[in-house]
Amino acid sequence: MSAPLLSAHGLSKAYGNRLACAGIDLDVTEGEVLAIVGESGSGKSTLLSLLAGELAPDSGHVRYRMRDGQTQDLADLGPAELRRLMRTDWGFVRQDARQGLRMAVSAGGNVGERLMGMGERHYGRIRGQALDWLGRVEIEAGRVDDPPSQFSGGMRQRLQIARNLVTGPRLVLMDEPTSGLDVSVQARLLDLIRRLSAELGLAVIIVTHDLAVARLLSHRIAVMRAGRVIETGLTDQVLDDPEHAYTQLLVSSVLAA
Amino acid sequence: MTALLTFQDVAKSFTLHLRGGVVLPVVDGVSLSVAAGECVVLGGPSGAGKSSLLKMAYGNYRCDAGAILVRDGDAAVDMVRADPRVVLSLRTRVIAYVSQFLRVIPRVSAFDVVEAAGREGGLDAATARARGKDLLARLNLPERLWSLPPATFSGGEQQRVNIARGLIADRPLLLLDEPTASLDARNRAVVAELVREKLAAGAGVLGIFHDSEMRDAVATRVVDVTRFAQARAA
Amino acid sequence: MSATGIPERVGHLPPRKGEEGSSEAGYNFAYLDEGTKRMIRRAILKAIAVPGYQVPFASREMPMPYGWGTGGVQVTAAILGRADVLKVIDQGADDTTNAVSIRRFFARTSGVATTTRTTEATIIQTRHRIPETPLSEGQTLVYQVPIPEPLRFLEPRETETRQLHALAEYGAMHVKLYEDISRHGHIATTYAYPVEVAGRYVMDPSPTPKFDNPKMDDCPALQLFGAGRERRIYAVPPYTRVRSLDFEDHPFRVQEFTAPCALCGARGHYLDEVVTDDSGGRMYVCSDTDICETRVAEATR
Numbered sequence: 001m002s003a004p005l006l007s008a009h010g011l012s013k014a015y016g017n018r019l020a021c022a023g024i025d026l027d028v029t030e031g032e033v034l035a036i037v038g039e040s041g042s043g044k045s046t047l048l049s050l051l052a053g054e055l056a057p058d059s060g061h062v063r064y065r066m067r068d069g070q071t072q073d074l075a076d077l078g079p080a081e082l083r084r085l086m087r088t089d090w091g092f093v094r095q096d097a098r099q100g101l102r103m104a105v106s107a108g109g110n111v112g113e114r115l116m117g118m119g120e121r122h123y124g125r126i127r128g129q130a131l132d133w134l135g136r137v138e139i140e141a142g143r144v145d146d147p148p149s150q151f152s153g154g155m156r157q158r159l160q161i162a163r164n165l166v167t168g169p170r171l172v173l174m175d176e177p178t179s180g181l182d183v184s185v186q187a188r189l190l191d192l193i194r195r196l197s198a199e200l201g202l203a204v205i206i207v208t209h210d211l212a213v214a215r216l217l218s219h220r221i222a223v224m225r226a227g228r229v230i231e232t233g234l235t236d237q238v239l240d241d242p243e244h245a246y247t248q249l250l251v252s253s254v255l256a257a
Numbered sequence: 258m259t260a261l262l263t264f265q266d267v268a269k270s271f272t273l274h275l276r277g278g279v280v281l282p283v284v285d286g287v288s289l290s291v292a293a294g295e296c297v298v299l300g301g302p303s304g305a306g307k308s309s310l311l312k313m314a315y316g317n318y319r320c321d322a323g324a325i326l327v328r329d330g331d332a333a334v335d336m337v338r339a340d341p342r343v344v345l346s347l348r349t350r351v352i353a354y355v356s357q358f359l360r361v362i363p364r365v366s367a368f369d370v371v372e373a374a375g376r377e378g379g380l381d382a383a384t385a386r387a388r389g390k391d392l393l394a395r396l397n398l399p400e401r402l403w404s405l406p407p408a409t410f411s412g413g414e415q416q417r418v419n420i421a422r423g424l425i426a427d428r429p430l431l432l433l434d435e436p437t438a439s440l441d442a443r444n445r446a447v448v449a450e451l452v453r454e455k456l457a458a459g460a461g462v463l464g465i466f467h468d469s470e471m472r473d474a475v476a477t478r479v480v481d482v483t484r485f486a487q488a489r490a491a
Numbered sequence: 492m493s494a495t496g497i498p499e500r501v502g503h504l505p506p507r508k509g510e511e512g513s514s515e516a517g518y519n520f521a522y523l524d525e526g527t528k529r530m531i532r533r534a535i536l537k538a539i540a541v542p543g544y545q546v547p548f549a550s551r552e553m554p555m556p557y558g559w560g561t562g563g564v565q566v567t568a569a570i571l572g573r574a575d576v577l578k579v580i581d582q583g584a585d586d587t588t589n590a591v592s593i594r595r596f597f598a599r600t601s602g603v604a605t606t607t608r609t610t611e612a613t614i615i616q617t618r619h620r621i622p623e624t625p626l627s628e629g630q631t632l633v634y635q636v637p638i639p640e641p642l643r644f645l646e647p648r649e650t651e652t653r654q655l656h657a658l659a660e661y662g663a664m665h666v667k668l669y670e671d672i673s674r675h676g677h678i679a680t681t682y683a684y685p686v687e688v689a690g691r692y693v694m695d696p697s698p699t700p701k702f703d704n705p706k707m708d709d710c711p712a713l714q715l716f717g718a719g720r721e722r723r724i725y726a727v728p729p730y731t732r733v734r735s736l737d738f739e740d741h742p743f744r745v746q747e748f749t750a751p752c753a754l755c756g757a758r759g760h761y762l763d764e765v766v767t768d769d770s771g772g773r774m775y776v777c778s779d780t781d782i783c784e785t786r787v788a789e790a791t792r
Contacts (some may be wrong), residue, residue: 034344080658087662092738102666109666114580116669117662123672123738143672187363194362216362220341234316234341241318246272252275 003065004029006171011050011060019227020046024060026222027231028169035218035235037211037250043227044207048175051205052092053082063173063219085176087117091172093162097156100163107134107159108144113168118146127133131164133162137192154185158192165196172197174206178213190216212256213237223247259328259402260290261430262314262459267337267399269309283309284485288322291328293429294474296452298463299484307465310482311432313337313356314463327351328431349377354432355423357406357439359415367410368403369392371421385425392421395447412439424451431455433464437471449474507605520569521601527551531724533717537647538726543688544656550722552579560593560618561719563635567616570631570675571597572713576604578612583778584622590618592688607781619682623760623779626712628729634697636718639725641685641695661693664736672741686732690725694744696733702745702761704753755786 004027011024020043028034035042044127049055050111051062062074065109074082086092094100101110111130112120120126131141137158148156153175157177177193178186194217196206208214214235221235223244229242243250267287273279291297293436299307312318314325327331329351334343348354357402361370370391375385393403396417404412406445407418420436433452437445452462452475466472472479510719519525527549534548553561571577577597588674593616594605606612609624616633626632642652645663657664664685671679684701688694695714696707707714707727714727726773727733737743751758760782762775777783 005398016632020340083658083660089416092489105666106670106673109669111665112669113663115662116665117660119662121665121737121739123669123741126738127673162634184363191362191364203780219345234344237319241271243272243319248274 003071006051006062006064007041008051010058011047011057011062013046013050013055013057016118021045021057022227023048023226024050024229026232028171028203028205030203031198032207032220033194033218035214035221036205036207036224037209037214037221038224039209039250042224044081044224045175046227047224048173048205048207049228052086052090052173052229053077053200054119067170074208083179087193088167089171091169093157093160093164093172093174095176097148097153097160100160101156106145106147106205107151108137110159110163111166111225115164130162132158133166136196137189138160138163152185153181154189157181157189159234161192161196165200166203168200169202171203171205173230174210175203178210188214193217211239211251223250259333260292261328262291262463263324263326263333264314265324265326267310267313267325268321269306269313269318272323279293282486284482286454286486289480291461291463293459294477296456296464296477298472299463299465299475301484302465302478305482305486307482309433309463311354311434311463314430315348315352317354319417319439350379350410351428352430352432353378353426353428355420355434355436356433357416359422361407361473363408364398364406365417366404367398369400370407370418371425374422375425375478376405379427380426388425389421392451393417396421397419397444397447413441413444416440417444418433419476420448420451424455427458429460431460431462431464433462433466435467437466437468442470445471446474492514514712518600520568520573521552521571521597521603523551523565527565529767530641531565534724535566535726537567538715538724539713539728540729541692542578543686543694543725545694545723545725546548547722548724550719553719554705555596557591557720558637560635561588562594562717562721562724563616563618563633563717563719564596564717566633566724567597567614568600569634570616571601571603572599573603575613576611578606578608578609578781579617579619580615580622580779580781581618582763583622584780586780598759607787609779609781617699619698620702620761620778621699621706623777623782628711630712632710632714634699634714635715636695636723637720638683639695639697639716639723641683641693656692659691661687661736664693665676665738668736668738668741676739677701678737678743684743687736687737688731689731690734691735694725695726699739700746700761701735701743704733704735704743705745709733709752738792746764748775750775752783754781755790757783757786779781 007027011021011027013021025046036047038044063071064074065071086144108127108130111133112126115129129145134144135209136139139155139158148159178189190213206217218235221238222229222232225246231238231247238247239251242251259449263390264287267284269283271281273281299310301307309318320337325336327336327347334347336344361363371393375388376382397421398414401414407415416439437448449471492548496511531548534546538546543580551565553564555561565670578588579594581587584590587788598605609622614631616632640652641664642655642722645666670676682698682700682704684694684704686694686704691712709730711729713729713741735743748762752760752762757777760777763778764773766775
């Protein structure tokens with residue numbers, strides 16, 4: 001088995017007296033979808049921010065295997081290097097599309113931005129790639145020049161995915177990507193995420209409070225409560241044969257997860 | 258020759274934390290094995306723990322004690338202690354599991370569900386397509402349904418999609434949990450034939466079939482699970 | 492400034508024809524006090540040292556509203572010396588309200604010589620244009636800048652734009668040009684067209700037409716930019732590489748005018764459309780009034 005792409009060890013973060021994350025260990029590798037589930041306030045969004053380097057942990061480390069094969073502690077990267085990593089090798093699909101997209105910029109411009117950020121200076125190629133990616137996330141080519149402010153919630157999320165995947169990242173973080181969407185729209189998005197992550201061999205860390213989403217998308221699951229991972233393992237095993245009292249409560253609280 | 262699947266003194270109970278931590282015993286002291294070409298059928302009344310045994314063999318349920326060894330080439334992997342990634346790898350290459358229920362992502366067509374399972378199981382795209390067509394045709398699923406998502410299908414139709422999905426790839430160990438429960442006699446016969454073909458090709462089956470006709474058609478051995486029942490007081 | 496701290500009398504240079512008043516009693520030379528000038532000069536020196544970088548400065552209240560060139564006026568006031576000759580243009584013209592007001596302001600507060608001739612000026616304060624007459628060494632062009640931040644339209648957060656400049660993350664800058672091409676088939680941005688200075692900082696050349704961008708490149712004159720409301724000063728030192736951003740398949744191009752100037756017949760100058768009557772009559776004339784008048788005078792001589 002190959003070394004993990006990303007691994008976190010002993011990640012802790014407190015806000016004043018409140019522990020948002022306490023001693024979190026996790027790892028994820030290429031082609032693997034890891035779901036982090038828990039109720040709101042369980043620390044899962046803080047954990048995602050720690051992993052993405054947006055928050056500095058009070059203690060602990062996040063290590064990442066770079067494209068050259070060298071594993072680096074994210075804390076050792078300079079801000080320029082970290083940001084370059086984020087916009088080329090990583091993706092981050094936000095719950096609120098307005099945080100993940102430029103709402104006044106066309107769909108094509110949104111997808112093309114990361115390419116331009118990597119130094120692509122050929123309009124025709126940028127547009128070609130944008131159209132290709134819009135197709136892959138099932139957005140009609142005719143909408144390429146429309147801004148996402150004119151898109152539905154489901155389309156915005158798909159556009160976020162295209163915007164993130166255009167540079168061929170290896171790791172994608174997702175923060176509740178399906179919440180707030182209609183059930184049918186959610187299903188379409190889940191199918192898309194699953195298909196693309198399998199096709200591209202992505203490592204995905206998805207934060208969700210929805211156990212059905214975790215079951216459909218993820219291989220492994222980590223259940224968080226009060227800043228700690230209380231149970232982790234194969235997704236279907238944790239959901240079908242939960243060991244921890246809290247996980248049993250979570251599982252029994254949803255309809256047909 | 259080593260068995261494809263071996264249970265060694267396996268015990269399983271459920272602790273219900275929401276019911277004040279009451280412990281629900283399921284099985285204890287389970288030892289059994291499945292060799293290549295063998296179809297071992299689990300017998301016993303419902304609630305005896307038959308499905309739980311299959312789920313433990315698939316890594317879907319945990320075990321309290323013992324080991325469940327699955328042969329992977331020359332090695333034997335203990336499903337009870339294996340890393341989740343190893344379990345997932347075995348599921349794509351070695352173990353097929355067909356339950357009574359079809360659980361799929363909404364919106365994906367029946368044919369795509371089957372074909373994708375073939376490719377996940379290591380078939381190339383052309384083989385997956387050809388086998389998918391062949392299986393759905395043999396299972397008499399009307400062709401007009403192939404391009405539709407199975408959510409709207411009848412129970413029997415869904416079950417046939419599920420069987421096709423479970424059998425399309427060449428996995429040597431089949432775990433079959435009532436795959437024919439809502440099928441008519443004609444389609445049950447098709448499934449029996451498919452299972453016998455797998456056995457002839459060297460696969461091993463651990464299965465649950467309530468239908469005695471189906472059981473007689475495929476079973477090489479029946480193991481009564483009641484003898485593994487834990488004492489109620491345990 | 493005198494040792495007593497009492498503002499020096501200014502205006503010992505004779506007022507030029509057409510500029511009434513020589514200097515105002517009670518004001519320091521060029522209006523600003525010497526401490527403020529020093530502060531602004533320090534910002535200017537830093538801006539020259541880091542070409543294209545926006546240096547914050549403590550912009551002062553000026554006796555004119557924001558949008559009238561308070562940034563440019565402060566830069567000019569800080570560098571103006573008694574021997575300087577000042578030219579002020581607005582949209583290329585010396586005779587528009589804004590240009591006249593600013594020229595009169597400095598004539599009254601400093602008494603320096605003023606001119607409309609590009610070749611005679613040592614300092615040219617401008618809004619929207621670079622003179623057609625090539626500038627030379629020793630001259631300083633002072634731009635009035637409304638919005639100094641080229642990334643502002645993409646990123647409203649100042650902390651984030653600073654970060655982007657610091658790390659030279661300018662991919663987003665091309666998004667604006669991409670949007671232009673996708674909407675209009677070509678880069679339709681015609682003014683405030685972003686440039687890369689000395690291979691490092693991306694800079695907004697103020698609302699000058701992109702027609703003038705090539706004049707900024709390798710220019711012998713010093714170019715200073717002042718934004719009063721936004722409190723920023725930036726600079727392009729003489730003979731600095733200034734490159735307009737573009738795409739390989741949509742290279743930077745300046746506007747071309749089909750007809751020559753209706754007054755002086757010049758080609759290759761930036762032309763303004765002038766409506767001549769109430770029935771829709773119009774003509775195209777040089778926006779640079781100095782060069783146009785010079786050419787007309789030479790032709791009729």
